[in-house]
Amino acid sequence: MKWTNDRSGNFDDRRGSGGGGGMLVGGGLGTIIIAAIVFFLGGDPSAILNNSASAPQQSEQRQLSKEEHTIGEFVNMTTALNEETWAKIFQENGIQFKPAKVVLFENGTQSGCGAAQSEMGPFYCPADQTIYMDLSFFNELQQKFGAKVGEFTIVYVLGHEYGHHIQNLLGTLQKVDQLRRSGKYSEAEMNKVSVANELQADFYAGLWAKQTDNREKILEPGDIQQAMSAAAAVGDDNIQKRAQGYVNQESFTHGSSAQREEWFMKGYNSGDIRQGDTFNALLK
DSSP states (O other), X not given: OOOOSOOOTXXXXXXXXXEEEEEOOOTTOOSHHHHHHHTTOOSOTXXXXXXXXXXXXXXXXXXXXXXXXXXXXXXXXXHHHHHHHHHHHHHHTTOOOOOOEEEXXXXXXXXXXXXXXXXXXXXXXTTXXXXXXXXXXXXXXXXXXXXXXXXXXXXXXXXXXXXXXXXXXXXXXXXXXXXXXXXOSOHHHHHHHHHHHHHHHHHHHHHHHHHHHHHHOOOOTTHHHHHHHHHHHTSHHHHHHHHHSSOOGGGOSSOOHHHHHHHHHHHHHHOXXXXXXXXXXXXO
16 A cells, blocks of 8 residues: 555554553453454444443553654555545535544453453454554454455455444444434344444545545555455354354344455445445344
């Protein structure tokens, strides 16, 4: 991916800051299986975050390496590009846009939804409209889930989480939460709603990539393939096969590998936000 000079005022790099505030999940929850369950979590993750037994984890302050600074600058740039593209899309559709904040941390930090932990993977917190990412997750993505990790893997993950912010601004997350809280729907039915919610965030990530490339010409050979590798790696079927050795489609909450690739590419190929109604497409 080609770099630009864009940088965001909504980026907070907390790595190397040390001190307390990091949290450990009790009860054996800090496992790759739980990380997979909450990975790319749509809606409010406070139910998982606040119910975990936790204790402060102390760490010393340290200087970030040159490579870590470079990665931070890359995430900062990608944050700015998300802001610029989505502000343009919202303006074209007569909708008011408010940018999300992006926080990089290591081990643990505090979020508006409770304690953020590296084991949980990247997530979006609607309460403070902030995306939280511990970059150590990408080692897990490669080693545990088989993704080919590169710069555009980070771009895809951030684009997906920014997609949840877009859903928050458009009221989609609130509607999904209302359905969940109503108690009228079975677990299997709510799983289908969750899949539609997650696949729409994938669509938005693809849409962002297309619109941003049209304006900035950022894409290089292999970038979209990296996004597809990440999308396939975090498909429910791939995660379940690796975690438990078999697939249970009724328990899907994020979509299969094929679905995640399909909706990212639909966003990328169409470049049209109106084509991203995953709820109508999947819940008929």
